[in-house]
Amino acid sequence: MSEAKYVKIYNWLSEQISNKVFVPGDKIPNETEIAAKFNVHRMTVRQAIDKLVNNHMLIRTRGKGTFLLSEKTPVLTRSLVGISTYYDDIVRAGLEPKYKTIQAMIQDPCEETAEKLGLQAGEQIIFLKRLMLANNVPLVLEHCYLPEELFPDILDKNLNSILYNVIREEYGMKLMHSSQEIGAILPEESDRKILKISSTNACLWVESVVFNDAGRAVEYAYSLYRGDKYRFRCDIDNYMYLGN
Numbered sequence: 304m305s306e307a308k309y310v311k312i313y314n315w316l317s318e319q320i321s322n323k324v325f326v327p328g329d330k331i332p333n334e335t336e337i338a339a340k341f342n343v344h345r346m347t348v349r350q351a352i353d354k355l356v357n358n359h360m361l362i363r364t365r366g367k368g369t370f371l372l373s374e375k376t377p378v379l380t381r382s383l384v385g386i387s388t389y390y391d392d393i394v395r396a397g398l399e400p401k402y403k404t405i406q407a408m409i410q411d412p413c414e415e416t417a418e419k420l421g422l423q424a425g426e427q428i429i430f431l432k433r434l435m436l437a438n439n440v441p442l443v444l445e446h447c448y449l450p451e452e453l454f455p456d457i458l459d460k461n462l463n464s465i466l467y468n469v470i471r472e473e474y475g476m477k478l479m480h481s482s483q484e485i486g487a488i489l490p491e492e493s494d495r496k497i498l499k500i501s502s503t504n505a506c507l508w509v510e511s512v513v514f515n516d517a518g519r520a521v522e523y524a525y526s527l528y529r530g531d532k533y534r535f536r537c538d539i540d541n542y543m544y545l546g547n
Contacts, residue, residue, distance in 0.1 A: 379533050400437060429451050433463075442533065
């Protein structure tokens, strides 16, 4: 019965939104009011509201209430044409972007990272571990590696911002092209906790190397995108027939 009531409330709220009883910016009835309307416990109402919050349709504001953010579930789309940012993806979906730096340090690179960045023996890297959020929902966990010699004092910059803007504006560097590989993975427990996902929630991993206008590799990144929140898009040219 509890699940049936939760679904009934979720469907009712969805209908109110689709019928424009509520429009973006409106405050919806509180849990107590909805619970009284359907004669259920507040926790049942909370289940329905949580689902709409997770779908980025409703947003809770501490001390003020729950408001309609979007009339439909926004889809975060990552374009594979050109070098773009998570910030762009999130803004296009009508959500509020936020960066959170978890780790930032200078360290020695592993063999793979040194090879990706074309580093010589003894050269160090800047390691950044950052979380990208939309409306405070974690979406992407990024492990970023930069040649230390190219970005002196970058750890003193505002890293809770668009990194490519920092690279361009603070270091005068042009980013010209990147190479990317994409796959699917079930993340480790430590990464799942940061992304707030379950053990069955798959992620897309993206490995990328970004080059400047001199052809130098200036960033190597390994990122985990929540598979339930992100999709990728690319444009493909005409069919290439390789038959005899």
